[in-house]
Structure formats: C-alpha cells, structure tokens
Amino acid sequence: MPRDDDTLFDALLARDPAYDGFAYVGVKTTGIFCRLTCPARKPKRSNVVFFSCRDAARDAGFRPCLRCKPLAVARPVSGALEALKDRIKDEPDRRWSAADLKALGYDPSTVRRAFQREYGVTFVQYARSQRLGQAVNRLQQGGTVLDAQLDAGYESGSGFRDAITRLIGDAPVRTTARRILTAQWLDTPIGAMLAVADDAGVHLLEFAERKALPSEIKRLHERVGAIAFGRHAMLDALAEQVGRYFAGRLAAFSIPIAQKGTDFEASVWAALQQIPIGQTRSYGELAREMNRPEAARAVARANGANQIAIVVPCHRVIGADGSMTGYGGKIWRKQWLLEHERRMAQTSSQS
Known part of the structure; x- marks a missing residue:
C-alpha cells in the first residue's frame, strides 16, 4: 500500500478507509491529528503532516481529534x-x-x-x-x-x-x-460482519455490505437449515478470536469450519488456510501448490465461493501481476486486511 505524502493526501480527500489505522494526518493550524477518514472539513495541503502511527503523531505534539477518535481501536x-x-x-x-x-x-x-x-x-x-x-x-x-x-x-x-x-x-x-443455525452480528474495525454457526462450527462469516450475502444466506438455509439470531458458544468463541485477530494478537484461527461445498472447493479452502499470514498467492501459485497447475480458473471460482471471510483467508489471493483482484467484501477491505497482516507478521518476526 503506497504511503508517500501525495498519495496520503489524495486518500485524505477521498476519505479512503483502506488507510484507517495505518496512516494519520496532523493539522498544523489546529494541532490536532485525525484518521484519514475524518468527516471534518479538509485542510490545505501545506497545513498537513502525515504519520504512520498514533504514537508518532502524539510525540510530535498533536492532540487526538474528538470527532474521528484516532486513539480508538474500532472506527467510530x-x-x-x-x-x-x-x-x-x-x-x-x-x-x-x-x-x-x-x-x-x-x-x-x-x-x-x-x-x-x-x-x-x-x-x-x-x-x-x-x-x-x-x-x-x-x-x-x-x-x-x-x-x-x-x-x-x-x-x-x-x-x-x-x-x-x-x-x-x-x-x-x-x-x-x-436444525437451527444461530446468527450474530460481529462488529469489527472495518465494518459489521454476519456470523452463522452451530455445534459443528462456523458456516458463514461475511461483511454486511457483501452483495452476495442474501444469496449465501438462502443457499445456507437450503443446504443446512433455518437461521435465527441468538446466542451460541461457537459464536462467542468466534467473536473472541476475531477480536484478537483485529487487535493484532492472533495469527491463526482454531475455530472449527463447517461450510459445505464440493470436494474441490473444500480442498481450495483448506489450501487458503495454509497461506502464512503476511504472505499472498496468485490463483496459479495456489493451484500449483495443490498439485493442480491446470486448475487456476477453478481455484479462482472456489476462492469466490468461500463464505467464511478472514478465517478462511481468501483475501490473501491476488493477481499474478500483484494487483488487487476482486473481493466481495470490497477491495479497500482486502488492502486493509493485507496491510494489517503484514504488520502482524513483521512484529512477530522481530519478537
């Protein structure tokens, strides 16, 4: 993710959420620092300075904005x-x-x-x-x-x-x-996620804005059973692990996965879980690692059919040229997740 000042200023003007938590802007005329997504009126280019972390902004003498709350882990x-x-x-x-x-x-x-x-x-x-x-x-x-x-x-x-x-x-x-599946909403720093589980494990975890979510819910209802909101120990465990992941304290999930698919889809989802945190693969690379070098397109389709985001990390698959390929949870979230995991891996290697 590029972080030169000109790119960051463009991101500030666009209120680009992909940089939320990874870059902050200090406004010289007010002495306040903000998230790049802050809804406040945008300052002039000459009046801003960018920081890579909150501590750097505070060390430079800037105070946190009361409107966008840059010290909070979750977005306001x-x-x-x-x-x-x-x-x-x-x-x-x-x-x-x-x-x-x-x-x-x-x-x-x-x-x-x-x-x-x-x-x-x-x-x-x-x-x-x-x-x-x-x-x-x-x-x-x-x-x-x-x-x-x-x-x-x-x-x-x-x-x-x-x-x-x-x-x-x-x-x-x-x-x-x-058979009744239980659903809960999980709040994360990059948006709400719908989670569905039962005693067997997690069946679905998707961002609320995903366009395919209604059809995924319908398919889950048809394949497994009815869905009702409520409390379930599996969802409590998932919420705890998701919270630790977003806090940068969990690199690998241990929650059971119960989503249903073809044998090939299941093999692709298992391969996705083997991609180390902080790393990415192209569809072709993933196919070769599965000893199916001719199946890159089939791998791409199976990747898109995954309905357990983050835990089954389909966001770690990118284009062969390094570009961000399609992601149902929106490209900016894919960028955010990859940057978050890059930092987690870097911190782990230094400890």
Whole structure:
C-alpha cells in the first residue's frame, strides 16, 4: 500500500478507509491529528503532516481529534447505533417503533440510515430479528408456543406463526424437530460482519455490505437449515478470536469450519488456510501448490465461493501481476486486511 505524502493526501480527500489505522494526518493550524477518514472539513495541503502511527503523531505534539477518535481501536460509528443496540440487548422482547425513537430523542430517519449502513437492515428489522431469534431459542429449549409468542411481543398467534415460518420455513410447533443455525452480528474495525454457526462450527462469516450475502444466506438455509439470531458458544468463541485477530494478537484461527461445498472447493479452502499470514498467492501459485497447475480458473471460482471471510483467508489471493483482484467484501477491505497482516507478521518476526 503506497504511503508517500501525495498519495496520503489524495486518500485524505477521498476519505479512503483502506488507510484507517495505518496512516494519520496532523493539522498544523489546529494541532490536532485525525484518521484519514475524518468527516471534518479538509485542510490545505501545506497545513498537513502525515504519520504512520498514533504514537508518532502524539510525540510530535498533536492532540487526538474528538470527532474521528484516532486513539480508538474500532472506527467510530453513530452514537445512536451503539446506544440502541444496548437498549435492544437490555430489552430483547420490546417491539420498537419510530415513536419510541422520537421519545428517546433520536431522529428515526437518521437511526434507519445508521443501521442500514452498518448492518444492511433498518433498526426495526434489526430489533425484530433479535426478538424472533429469542423466540426460536425458547421453542428449541422446550418452551411452549404461547410463551415464545409472548416473549416475541406478538399479540396475534397467527402473526407470530407467520413470522417464525418465514424465518425457519416451518410452523412453530415443529421447530424442535428442525436444525437451527444461530446468527450474530460481529462488529469489527472495518465494518459489521454476519456470523452463522452451530455445534459443528462456523458456516458463514461475511461483511454486511457483501452483495452476495442474501444469496449465501438462502443457499445456507437450503443446504443446512433455518437461521435465527441468538446466542451460541461457537459464536462467542468466534467473536473472541476475531477480536484478537483485529487487535493484532492472533495469527491463526482454531475455530472449527463447517461450510459445505464440493470436494474441490473444500480442498481450495483448506489450501487458503495454509497461506502464512503476511504472505499472498496468485490463483496459479495456489493451484500449483495443490498439485493442480491446470486448475487456476477453478481455484479462482472456489476462492469466490468461500463464505467464511478472514478465517478462511481468501483475501490473501491476488493477481499474478500483484494487483488487487476482486473481493466481495470490497477491495479497500482486502488492502486493509493485507496491510494489517503484514504488520502482524513483521512484529512477530522481530519478537
């Protein structure tokens, strides 16, 4: 990733998220340093100086920006988003409305955009998914349909049955006989990820903005089983490992992988996990390492079919000329992940 001052200034003007955490800008006229993604008005080229880390900016006498919070590990998100997520967690059975948001002092349209931007769903949809997940979990644990209905906040039994049927494809009274996958949102420094798992392991881990996510969820539902939001020990373990990875303290994941594919796809996904952190491969190189030198295109297709991002590191595959090839989670995230891992590998080699 180029880091000369002219490139960094262009990145500052574009608010390029690929440099978030890897470059900071100090504004001489204010004495403040910021992320390159800071939404504040952009300074003149002559009034800025760039730093490779936060400590260097502070050592030079710059103070952290209160708006973009460069000292925080996670990128700043809407305060309403964080506060309302906590409210949903504290009141999982509540049926939220626009009037409720207004009563708390929030603008419903602003909240809707914040959740849509971060998770791909509105606030009401997010809250409903958590509530229905609670209800499905209650039924799976042997609770009655009436209890689950009341927990989910439905006054109408038919309305509850319809909602559960849409969610898991079966009537509530029969959910105990169905395999249910559990979903959770994981927040990371580069965006929210949807995680889906069961006792066998992780079935899906994708960024919320991935265009193929809806079709991946549909395929997972058809191949494995219904999906409901809730708590699961496998997801707790995944969240802990993902958190350590983004903090630079985990180079290899140990969480079980349970995604289903053809034998060839599974062999490609296994080969991806063998690429050392801080290194990359082209499709041709990966095919040769698998003793399938003629299968570079098939390797590329299998790489694209992977639906467990980061843990199965498809982002470590680049073009034969070193270029960034397509990445469903967006190219800037691929650049970010590769730079993050390059630094982790460098730190490990020096220790």
